[in-house]
Amino acid sequence: MPLQISAGVIIADWQLQLTAIRAQGAGGQNVNKVNSAIHLRFDVKSSTLPEFYKQRLLALSDHRITEDGVIVLKAQVHRTQEKNRDEALSRLKELILSAVKIQKSRKATQPSRNAKKRRVDDKKRNGNNKALRGKVVD
Template sequence: MLKISNTVSLAGWEIELNAIRAMGSGGQNVNKVSSAIHLRFDIQRSSLPAIYKERLLALRDSRISGDGVIIIKAQSFRTQEKNKEDALQRLAELIRSVMVVPKKRRATKPTRASQTRRMDSKKKKGQTKTLRGKVNY
C-alpha cells in the first residue's frame, strides 16, 4: 500500500513491479543479478479520484505512455529493495506534483522611482565610458 496523501492511497494490486537486469557497468554482477525495478501503473484502472486521473492524463511527461500507463525504471542502487523503494517514491512524487496548483502571476509595473534610478545609472555609466575616450587638446 502506497500512501499519497491523508485521504488518497494506492493498493498493492494497482502497482505492477518487475525485477529486471540493470544496464551499465558493474562486471559480472550486472549479468547475473536482476536488481533494477520496472514499475507500471495504469492510471485509468486505478482507484485514484477522478481529478487525479484527469490531471495525470493531461500531464505532458515522458514517463506516461499514450495508453495512460506510468512506467518508471529504477536502477540507481545496487539492491533490489532500494530500487523498489525509489520507484515507489518517484511514483508518489509524480502523483503529488499533479495536485500542486501553481500560483497565478499578477502583472506588475516598475515604480517611477525605480525607473528614474535605472535611467540615472545608465546615464552615469555612459558618462564614465565617454570619459575613457581619446582626449583632444
C-alpha cells in the first residue's frame, strides 16, 4: 500500500524497505521470540520524490538520515508488527512533511510606546524595592 505524503506526492511500496526484527528492552518471552519491531529504510536520493522534497530532506541535520541519504527508522513501541509498521510509516511521513514546511519569516517590530513606558515603570519599581533593602540609618 503506497504512502500518501500530500495530494500529489506518493511513495510507492518498492521504494520502502521494511524489515521485521526483534525488539529491544523489557517484554520477556514475547520480545525474545517474536519479530515485532520494524526497521524502515528509505533512500531519498533514488526515490521518486520531487526534487524540492529531496533537497530539503537531505539538508536536514537529523541523526535518522545517513550520509548516503537513507532515512532509517526503527519502530518498536507496539506489541504487534502491523502497529509498528504503521508507526514507522507515519513517522516517515511526519519527517518528510516537517522538512518541506516553509517557516514563515519573522518581521521585526518595534515595541509600542505603552510597552516602553511599562518597562521603565517596572524598572523604577524594582530599583525602589532594592533601595529599601539598604542599611537602616538612624
